[in-house]
Amino acid sequence: MAQPAWLNISIYEAGIIPIVYQQVKCWRDGGVRFTITGSNYFEVVLATYMAESGSIKSISVKGTNTGWMQMSRNWGAIWQGMSSLEKQAISFGVTSTGGQYILFQDVIPACWQYGQTFSSWRQFDYYN
Numbered sequence: 001m002a003q004p005a006w007l008n009i010s011i012y013e014a015g016i017i018p019i020v021y022q023q024v025k026c027w028r029d030g031g032v033r034f035t036i037t038g039s040n041y042f043e044v045v046l047a048t049y050m051a052e053s054g055s056i057k058s059i060s061v062k063g064t065n066t067g068w069m070q071m072s073r074n075w076g077a078i079w080q081g082m083s084s085l086e087k088q089a090i091s092f093g094v095t096s097t098g099g100q101y102i103l104f105q106d107v108i109p110a111c112w113q114y115g116q117t118f119s120s121w122r123q124f125d126y127y128n
Contacts, residue, residue, distance in 0.1 A: 031120035034092065034107055038080070038114060045071065045079045047094065050124060058095045063088035064110060096124050 035046040047056055056079070059071040063085040071079040090108035095101045107120045 031122045032094070032102075032104065032124070033117055033119045034104070035117040036090070036108060036112060036114060040084055040086065041082070043081045043083065043085055043090075044074060045081070045092070046077055047079070047092075048077070050096065055097050056094055057097045057099075060093040061085070062091045062093075064090075068093065098124065100124050 030049060032050060033048045035048070036043055037046075038044045043061070045059065045061070047059065050056065056077065059079045060068045061071055061081050061083070062068045063083070065088055066083065066085070069081055069083055071081045074080040087110055089106040089110045090112070091106055092104040093101065094104065102122050102124065104120050104122060108116075108118045112118070
C-alpha cells in the first residue's frame with residue numbers, strides 16, 4: 001500500500017508505521033490443495049486453500065520409496081524438498097501455525113507431472 005494511503009489509516013511515528021496482525025477464522029469449501037513444481041533433483045510445493053487454523057508451520061514429505069523428509073520454506077507459502085520423488089505417490093504431513101497436524105496420505109498419485117495441482121478432502125479446524 002502506498003504511503004499516502006497508510007497515513008490515512010495509521011499513526012506515523014518516526015518513519016515507522018505500526019501494524020497489528022490478527023488471525024481470523026476462514027472457512028473453505030473443499031480440502032487443502034498441493035501444486036508441485038521443480039526438477040529431477042528437487043520438488044517445490046505450494047499448499048493452498050488452508051482454512052481456519054492459519055498458515056503452515058512445517059511440512060514433511062514422503063514418497064512411495066522413501067522415508068519422511070522435512071521440507072524447508074522457500075518463500076511465503078512455497079516449500080522445497082531436496083529429493084527425487086518422480087514416479088512415486090507422495091504424502092504430506094502438515095502442521096499448521098494453530099498447532100494442528102494432518103497427514104495427507106498419497107494425496108499425489110505416482111503418475112504426477114510437474115505443474116499439476118492435486119486436491120485433498122481434508123481440511124484444518126480452527127483453534128484459539
